[in-house]
Amino acid sequence: MRSKKNIRPYIILIAFLLLGWSHAIAQTLNKPIPADNPNIAGNSPWTAVCASSDFNEYFVKFTWNTPLVNSNNSFILELSDANGSFTTPTQLASDNTKNTTFNFDFRFELPNTARGDGYKLRVVSTSPAKTSPASDAFSMYYIDFKSSLLISPNGNGNIPSGGTIELCDGNSATLAVHNVTNPQTYRYNWYRSGTPLAEKSHTITITQAGIYMVEVDYGSLCSGSANTLSNDIEITTGASLGIALNTPSKTALCSGETETLEANIMGQGLSYTWFKNGTAVTGPTVDAHTYAVDASIPGFEGEYAVEIDGDGTCLERSSGVTITNAGDFTVTRNNDPNIVLLPSQTKTLSVTTSASSPVYQWYKDGVILAGQISNTLNVNQPGGYFARVSQSGGACAATAIDSEITTVVIPASFEITIAYTAEYEDCKNNSIVLGVATINALDTQGVKTDVTSELIGNFTYQWKKDGIGVNGATASSISLTDISENGIYELDAVVETYSPTSNTLSVLLLVNETLAITASSLVSCNDAEFITISTTTDLSSTTFDWIKDGVDLNSLTETLNVSETGKYQLVVYRNGCPLPSNEITISPLDDSLITLDSPNTVVFPTGGSKTVTASGGTAYQWVDINNVLLSDSASVTFTEEGSYLLIANIENCEITKQITVVLQDIFKVPNxxxxxxxxxxxxxxxxxxxxxxxxxxxxxxxxxxxxxxxxxxxxxxxxxxxxxxxxxxxxxxxxxxxxxxxxxxxxxxxxx
Structure with a gap:
């Protein structure tokens, strides 16, 4: 293996790639597929993910094709929702070390909220930005509950004696899970005498006889491993006793009234359960054949029914009786809850009501205000004000509803607070807006009342930087976009005789500049040859650091010559803030990156030929045993037996592969x-x-x-x-x- 000294045209192409022109040739990202777990002997690729706190380690295989991605690229493994949608994907893993590895595995853990049969995976690259096709759909469940379920009537926790409920003909019963926290967040499989039912909720309404059980639905492949099958409850049928509610004396109640509902069957030692709008409001209680509806309790309105059960008696629920609110009307406050009175000011409070014939009475600090009997009130004194509204006639003439209290204050002073209007961190933001966050009125005891929404438009403002007023900055906010605006900011505000000054905020913006570095090669051939990393930014009059793998190299040179593999970055300091460049990863040379579409021994028939294609390199030379060049492309066609050599380049590095070409044997397979x-x-x-x-x-x-x-x-x-x-x-x-x-x-x- 040796570095090429002669410059070939492909070097120009590589230079363009290093300068960000990699989009001219598109990478191909393949869809991820399940892979075996290398940490488990004899394992095979998974077909479903059944994770839990005891085991949650899975792998997928990902492959991609040349050209190389950029050195600052990361590959990200993403998970869809349970329906296969990537509208809001979940990131499972990220890897920025495989930018020259075309076949590798991602390790991931399943989120503990995942439950469904349609999850898909995909891989995203960041530089260049590309997305692989989605994987096939898989069942993925995080099994966080794996104990036997318990079911009981209405989920009350009382499993019937012998596990049997006798249900009256024509009536229904409700069974529900009672030993799961937030049971509504799971799906369930209900069974009647072993037959699956359509219901998937944690409750089921039953009208047919049979033996009922339930389990958590973790999908067809994962449910069995959780062992959540519940106790069974047998439902039988019997003759009805004809339970009903006696007609109450009234069904429309005024505030403060009560009405006792009574069952028509009593004195037989039965258990009674009372329901409101289909939900049990009492547990099963022996001989509790009455229930008091209290109209002084908010939300008392609804449909009430009673259910009876007992030895020798079938479970039966009565028809419902609807109780309404006879004095039902609303009172709405029309002004802000907190009002500030400036000197010599008067403000108007008001309420509206849905009462048909309302009577108004205003109160201050709980004391009646004589003569204030309209729906408005003019105030010029501090205090807590509300209006009491009552009906002047009808069944509930005595019913009264108070409005919400309005707090009126005359401030001794104001407190104004400024804040960053967006997420901010020194030397991270290129711009930031500062603005008024809160305005508090303070009384003589220092008690604060938030009056921001009411008074933010009444003040006049002046922003100051480092104690000096900023010319033209007289709004409730100020936008800062340049490092020349760095400093300590505060806000002076004035309204009538009050002139509060805000807290201070420090602003240290990062220069709006892109710092880029490039390398003469991204692959290190050997320790004896240097790769030059440089930038077009002038470093002659600035402070900077060269960084390798997060460690300062303490180099003062404006270009960096390196031979070691690793991740390199340049940091320049602007106005006290570090400005980092892109990262460049220098990878070691890997012979396996050069592949052939044929074995190293090439066979072809007499009189024929064989074309062999190489991939993974940036330039190729095919030579015979006499060093005669046969081809300088990725492919070569062989027509004669012999030994041949492929010389392939990955950037400046050279890899050789020996190839033997033989004629096809024509003898038969011996027996x-x-x-x-x-x-x-x-x-x-x-x-x-x-x-x-x-x-x-x-x-x-x-x-x-x-x-x-x-x-x-x-x-x-x-x-x-x-x-x-x-x-x-x-x-x-x-x-x-x-x-x-x-x-x-x-x-x-x-x-x-």
């Missing part, structure tokens, strides 16, 4: 060999059409059908001298095949 040690026909020699080819598989079986030889790239070396044949005329069977078809098959007789 008899004589292993008597005379050196003649002692081994099974097959035509070179089939031998010494890494793509052809040779198998030999004994009389029992057992495989005794299974190799690719067969070297015409069976049987080995150490093999002893105990019988005369032993018969073996052979098969010569590729991955797609059988080329030859037959018998081999051994004569000793």
């Amino acid at each position: 008899v060999i004589t292993v008597n040690g005379d050196g003649i026909n002692d081994q099974w020699i097959i035509p070179n059409t089939y031998s010494r080819n890494k793509d052809i598989n040779v198998l030999i079986y004994n009389a029992k059908g057992e495989v005794i030889l299974n190799v690719f790239d067969y070297q015409n070396n069976w049987p080995e001298s150490t093999i002893a044949f105990k019988k005369q005329n032993m018969v073996f069977y052979y098969k010569i095949k590729t991955s797609k078809e059988v080329l030859k098959q037959g018998t081999i007789t051994i004569i000793r």
